[in-house]
Amino acid sequence: MASQPVQRPGVPYFFDHSVAFVSNSTYQAFQNSTWLRDVFSSLTVDTQTTPEQPSVTQQFERTSLMFFQEGAFGFPPGMTGFGFTSESPGGLKLATHALETSLGKDNVSPYTETTSVHGRAATVRGSEMAFSGPFFSWVNETSTDSSPNIPLTRTEMVNEDYAPAKLASNLVAIGLALGPEDSGRFEQVLRAVGWSVERHEAYFAGHSPLDGGSRRSVIVEPAVGSRRGMSVAVIALNRYTSHDEQLGDARLMVGVRGKNVAVLRIHPSAGNEAIEREIDGL
Numbered sequence: 001m002a003s004q005p006v007q008r009p010g011v012p013y014f015f016d017h018s019v020a021f022v023s024n025s026t027y028q029a030f031q032n033s034t035w036l037r038d039v040f041s042s043l044t045v046d047t048q049t050t051p052e053q054p055s056v057t058q059q060f061e062r063t064s065l066m067f068f069q070e071g072a073f074g075f076p077p078g079m080t081g082f083g084f085t086s087e088s089p090g091g092l093k094l095a096t097h098a099l100e101t102s103l104g105k106d107n108v109s110p111y112t113e114t115t116s117v118h119g120r121a122a123t124v125r126g127s128e129m130a131f132s133g134p135f136f137s138w139v140n141e142t143s144t145d146s147s148p149n150i151p152l153t154r155t156e157m158v159n160e161d162y163a164p165a166k167l168a169s170n171l172v173a174i175g176l177a178l179g180p181e182d183s184g185r186f187e188q189v190l191r192a193v194g195w196s197v198e199r200h201e202a203y204f205a206g207h208s209p210l211d212g213g214s215r216r217s218v219i220v221e222p223a224v225g226s227r228r229g230m231s232v233a234v235i236a237l238n239r240y241t242s243h244d245e246q247l248g249d250a251r252l253m254v255g256v257r258g259k260n261v262a263v264l265r266i267h268p269s270a271g272n273e274a275i276e277r278e279i280d281g282l
Contacts, residue, residue, distance in 0.1 A: 009094035012209040013139060013193040014154065015216040016083035017057075017064040018174055020230040020266060021134075023077050026248030027069035030056045035245055040254070040262075041168035041235075042161050059161040062154045062212055063171040065233060065264075079134040080176065080229030082186075082218065084193050086141040087153045095139045095193055096127045102192040103129060103185065111138075117157050121145040129189055131182045134229055137189055167237050167254065168262065173217040173278040175232035177267075183220055190218070217278055231267040234278050236260060 022030075030036065030043075037043040042059040053072040058065045070077035086092050099108045107130040115122050126140030141151040178186060183204075190197055190206040198205045203221040214236075221231075242255035247264075254262040263275070 011088040011091045013084040016085035019066045019081035021079040029247035042163040078229035081136045084139040092141045098192040133179045133182045169236040169238045173234040175219045177223040233264040235262045
């Protein structure tokens, strides 16, 4: 029987945040870099949510990157998560239906978490999609307990953490290296939540709806050897400067090609045609 065509939800789904499990040396460098914390971006070390598995988060205007040390929760280096979020009432229900239609109900699992947003009790509801390799993805919405049917925007959730006086403005693109099965499934996820997909010979690119006047992109290429999961992130800057910061195995290059952009290479060999195209478009 032919598979049913996916009915796109009709409301926008934005990039929420991404999670990467990195080497011990990279994690320690993220945690201890004075320049990263004082100059580049708002940096939060969370030892409260999961005291035995602390995380380091880079907070940008509408997006964030969260890093765990390899071995946290039993995950290997390279384990990566990519999240979408809904800011529209009823958006999660629509996305879940589209994902179940595309992937099958057995591959979409609902979850609920309690949290706090700037001192207000809140609930995160979401659906997580199953993958075979070291990769996971989700779509969620967050609402305060006093207004459970009105999702919060990311600006409402992060505006107290974002530091516009620092260099980093917003995430532009993330590069992922995935195995063939997970790559195909993630393309289905992107299409199900309404992101546009461009196919190229060696990779494909997914692009978000307009988000504060710009778009977020995810570049997916084949995993090769140890290069798996998040390999690179492109970050827009509030102002130009030039700097190079070694962070364990990772490297942060600021002011790339004379542009207001930084490139964080998680994997030493990261960097490809697709990322160069993203930088050219800035």
